Amino acid sequence: MNVLATLVLLVATSKGVVTAHDHRIELAGAWRVDGVQHPTFIAAHEDRVVVLDAINNEAVIVEDGRTERIKTAETPIAASFVGDALFILARDGGVLHHVGGEDTQVRADLLKNEWLYSRATGALTKIGGATVQVPPFASDLEVDGDTVYLTYPREAAVRSVRGGKVETLRVGAVPVDLAIAGTMIAVADPSSKRIWITEGRQSVAEAFARGFIRGFLGLSSGRRDREFPTGVDRVATRGRVWIAYDSSSGTLYSFTKKQSTVIARNVPANGWTLTANGVAWWDGTSVAQKTLR
Amino acid sequence: MSALLLVLVLAQTRLASDFEIAQMEKQLARSRDFEAQLSGHLNLGDVRAARNELTLARAEYQRAFELAEKERMAARRESRLTRYSNATSYAALAKAKLGDEARAFLLLEEAARYASDDAESWNLYASAMRVLGHPRKAISAARNAVLVAKEPLDVAIYQHALATALVDTGEVAEAEQLLVTVTTALRSDAFASLRREAADAEAFEVYSSVRGDVAAYVSLLNRAQLRLASLYEQRGATDAAREQYRRVLEGRSDDVTALAALARLAVSDDERARLYAEAFEANPFSPGLIREYRKNPTAPSTDMQRALVALQRGDRRAARELLDAMLAKFPANETLLGLRREAEGGAFAVPSQSPSASELRALIDAFERLTPEQRATLDAATFTSEIVDGAIDGVPVRLTAPVAATRVTYRILGVGDNGVLLLEPVE
Numbered sequence: 001m002n003v004l005a006t007l008v009l010l011v012a013t014s015k016g017v018v019t020a021h022d023h024r025i026e027l028a029g030a031w032r033v034d035g036v037q038h039p040t041f042i043a044a045h046e047d048r049v050v051v052l053d054a055i056n057n058e059a060v061i062v063e064d065g066r067t068e069r070i071k072t073a074e075t076p077i078a079a080s081f082v083g084d085a086l087f088i089l090a091r092d093g094g095v096l097h098h099v100g101g102e103d104t105q106v107r108a109d110l111l112k113n114e115w116l117y118s119r120a121t122g123a124l125t126k127i128g129g130a131t132v133q134v135p136p137f138a139s140d141l142e143v144d145g146d147t148v149y150l151t152y153p154r155e156a157a158v159r160s161v162r163g164g165k166v167e168t169l170r171v172g173a174v175p176v177d178l179a180i181a182g183t184m185i186a187v188a189d190p191s192s193k194r195i196w197i198t199e200g201r202q203s204v205a206e207a208f209a210r211g212f213i214r215g216f217l218g219l220s221s222g223r224r225d226r227e228f229p230t231g232v233d234r235v236a237t238r239g240r241v242w243i244a245y246d247s248s249s250g251t252l253y254s255f256t257k258k259q260s261t262v263i264a265r266n267v268p269a270n271g272w273t274l275t276a277n278g279v280a281w282w283d284g285t286s287v288a289q290k291t292l293r
Numbered sequence: 294m295s296a297l298l299l300v301l302v303l304a305q306t307r308l309a310s311d312f313e314i315a316q317m318e319k320q321l322a323r324s325r326d327f328e329a330q331l332s333g334h335l336n337l338g339d340v341r342a343a344r345n346e347l348t349l350a351r352a353e354y355q356r357a358f359e360l361a362e363k364e365r366m367a368a369r370r371e372s373r374l375t376r377y378s379n380a381t382s383y384a385a386l387a388k389a390k391l392g393d394e395a396r397a398f399l400l401l402e403e404a405a406r407y408a409s410d411d412a413e414s415w416n417l418y419a420s421a422m423r424v425l426g427h428p429r430k431a432i433s434a435a436r437n438a439v440l441v442a443k444e445p446l447d448v449a450i451y452q453h454a455l456a457t458a459l460v461d462t463g464e465v466a467e468a469e470q471l472l473v474t475v476t477t478a479l480r481s482d483a484f485a486s487l488r489r490e491a492a493d494a495e496a497f498e499v500y501s502s503v504r505g506d507v508a509a510y511v512s513l514l515n516r517a518q519l520r521l522a523s524l525y526e527q528r529g530a531t532d533a534a535r536e537q538y539r540r541v542l543e544g545r546s547d548d549v550t551a552l553a554a555l556a557r558l559a560v561s562d563d564e565r566a567r568l569y570a571e572a573f574e575a576n577p578f579s580p581g582l583i584r585e586y587r588k589n590p591t592a593p594s595t596d597m598q599r600a601l602v603a604l605q606r607g608d609r610r611a612a613r614e615l616l617d618a619m620l621a622k623f624p625a626n627e628t629l630l631g632l633r634r635e636a637e638g639g640a641f642a643v644p645s646q647s648p649s650a651s652e653l654r655a656l657i658d659a660f661e662r663l664t665p666e667q668r669a670t671l672d673a674a675t676f677t678s679e680i681v682d683g684a685i686d687g688v689p690v691r692l693t694a695p696v697a698a699t700r701v702t703y704r705i706l707g708v709g710d711n712g713v714l715l716l717e718p719v720e
Contacts, residue, residue, distance in 0.1 A: 007395050007399075038394070038395045038398070040398065040399075054398065055394055055395065055398055055427070074429040074430060074433070075429075075430055075433070091433065092429055092430045092432070092433035092434075093429070094433075109405075109409070119405075119409040119437075120409070120436075120437050120440050120441065136409075136410070137409045137410035138409075139406040139407065139409070140406075153374065153406070153407050153408075154408075154410055173372070174372075174374045174407070176406055176407060190369065190372070190374065191372040191374050192372070193372065229370070230366075230369050230370050231369065231372065233406075247403065248365075248366060248369045269399060269403075
């Protein structure tokens with residue numbers, strides 16, 4: 001299966017895993033509603049789900065099987081629930097939709113929680129707040145508490161931004177994605193075919209701020225090519241579960257500081273999600289799940 | 294130029310001759326590296342598409358996609374992520390040309406993760422979105438390319454791409470301003486050395502995917518001038534439009550788009566006829582040229598023109614003969630196949646009692662396909678016409694017996710050699 005050829009999105013909700021594909025959105029055993037032609041992004045908050053079609057400029061919001069369909073500005077690329085508020089970033093239209101509220105003009109490519117980032121200009125803006133100028137061309141934006149993290153593939157760097165202060169740390173060769181939870185941070189570096197991990201006693205934000213992070217430990221166990229033969233380019237975490245994904249082969253891994261384990265192969269690019277106690281993925285016909293605690 | 298291979302926005306593509314296609318195929322057969330092969334297949338796809346040879350075009354795009362996909366997987370395995378993102382962008386462009394918008398979009402977003410600082414990646418993004426009919430997405434990507442580009446030639450290329458996307462959404466004022474900037478820059482001293490290199494190399498080919506600065510310069514100047522001329526023409530600035538079209542011909546004297554445009558804007562019939570003749574010599578299969586010519590046909594001097602004129606006056610048989618002769622040489626050409634279908638004609642109707650020339654031509658055209666019932670109806674009918682110099686209103690006829698009067702009542706027996714209608718006089 002070509003993993004970039006299959007448009008299937010999964011997201012965990014308080015009532016189970018919701019899938020979006022082939023014009024429908026579904027919570028198995030509960031409801032099925034009309035979706036979008038090309039599901040390109042999905043997000044959830046409790047049992048409320050939003051599915052975006054960035055090609056046709058459309059969003060469908062589902063709550064308990066009831067749908068609201070919205071025509072968005074050009075290219076709704078990402079959405080974020082901030083408390084009960086839902087924001088949709090229409091990148092090429094330069095609009096941040098506040099569903100049920102006021103739209104605002106923005107120039108941004110990435111949206112995470114209440115933070116917007118423009119790859120072209122490096123403007124990092126908190127919704128309704130100030131803008132911090134950071135270097136442009138980051139590949140990923142993650143938020144942990146009041147700290148924002150950005151990965152810079154070309155510079156081999158990760159930056160943290162907290163209270164307007166920017167800290168830079170060199171990581172690997174081509175870091176493209178990161179995940180963060182508590183005292184641990186993991187960075188996907190497909191060029192090195194490694195996940196770079198560090199963990200300390202203090203939070204990652206504290207460690208960054210105090211310059212305590214000196215280097216990362218590369219997870220590869222000396223069996224690099226065997227472990228991540230084409231590298232992993234996505235990492236995610238929820239609770240104590242850490243997941244890595246290789247979009248070139250569609251391989252899904254779980255990992256700890258010491259080892260990685262293949263969970264599934266031929267998983268579509270966005271066809272997996274972290275659940276409350278593990279991971280769920282699209283196996284070609286239905287949702288498969290694995291408990292990882 | 295920052296990239297080895299650069300995609301120019303496909304628009305108003307000049308129609309390549311068979312000779313040029315054969316040359317491109319030979320070059321492709323000799324080439325070994327990824328960029329050469331990729332640009333070869335993309336260009337061949339574009340020229341096939343421009344000649345309306347859509348099946349052949351799809352085959353070339355599919356080969357381009359397979360090449361790019363293989364390259365990006367190899368690059369990923371070898372940890373060459375710049376190569377990976379570049380190949381991913383080209384895989385997306387090939388998919389866009391194949392009409393697979395979902396896959397193209399995912400690939401473009403994947404490339405953007407790694408290379409949002411690369412102007413060429415954004416240019417490819419813009420090109421793919423234009424191909425897929427999403428001009429506002431193309432504008433956004435093209436603006437990023439202009440913002441990120443540094444080299445003067447790169448900046449000009451991306452400004453042209455942005456202007457093209459703006460034209461698609463009707464934002465012509467900004468587009469025109471950008472194109473004036475681009476064409477002025479390209480004709481300035483800053484590009485004198487490239488101009489000399491192009492002249493020394495006798496470089497004149499205009500492709501949508503180019504390798505090297507000289508090829509990029511030649512293609513870009515051609516495209517930008519054509520587009521600017523078209524904008525001038527649309528807003529009625531005819532003299533400025535003519536000047537730009539003439540500048541295109543300075544670079545390439547057989548540019549079919551410029552020739553057709555100048556024919557359209559010609560001030561005399563003679564000039565128009567000459568320009569149309571040159572345009573049809575350059576490429577007889579251009580749908581745009583054919584459309585233009587049919588609106589305002591001049592005395593034909595090529596077989597394609599003769600076929601179009603024959604169709605225009607309802608002489609489908611003559612059109613079929615001309616088109617069949619061309620199809621023998623170009624059997625896959627979809628422009629010819631479309632015209633050939635048109636030349637088949639519509640439903641048969643018995644001519645009126647005093648038939649017009651077009652009714653008689655329609656009958657001649659359909660005669661071989663008449664059903665026995667239609668034939669019986671026709672045999673039972675009589676018609677009356679003025680026959681002057683062996684013709685009814687210009688349609689050649691032959692009577693089975695001599696008749697003294699010019700006004701003759703007759704039955705229609707059939708169609709003889711060269712489409713001559715055979716008539717039997719009745720008392």
